[in-house]
Amino acid sequence: MSQIKVLLVGGPSYFPDDDRVQFAASLTEKVKHRLGAGYEHFVHRGDFTTRGGERLAVFDWTARTAIAE
Structure with a gap:
């Protein structure tokens, strides 16, 4: 897979x-990047x-989620 x-x-x-x-x-899949105590989520919108x-490919930020303990 490339x-x-x-x-x-x-x-x-x-x-x-x-x-x-x-x-x-x-x-078509989100990119989830760990930063501090959470994850930053990014999606591709065609740019x-x-x-x-x-x-x-440009992936735009959509949300932050906390890491579950």
Whole structure:
């Protein structure tokens, strides 16, 4: 299975810039990124961007959920 390089946009202001580029298995599945005591959720809405000469799918922030104890 190939991985798709994606750019995560939106979310909390403290989301690290170094974590914004990730890999996803599919454009139709959510990306869930652990940050602190929770998860930031991102979805692809059809947008793409070019960064460093590479075409990246843009995943927009949708919600934060807490980690269950």
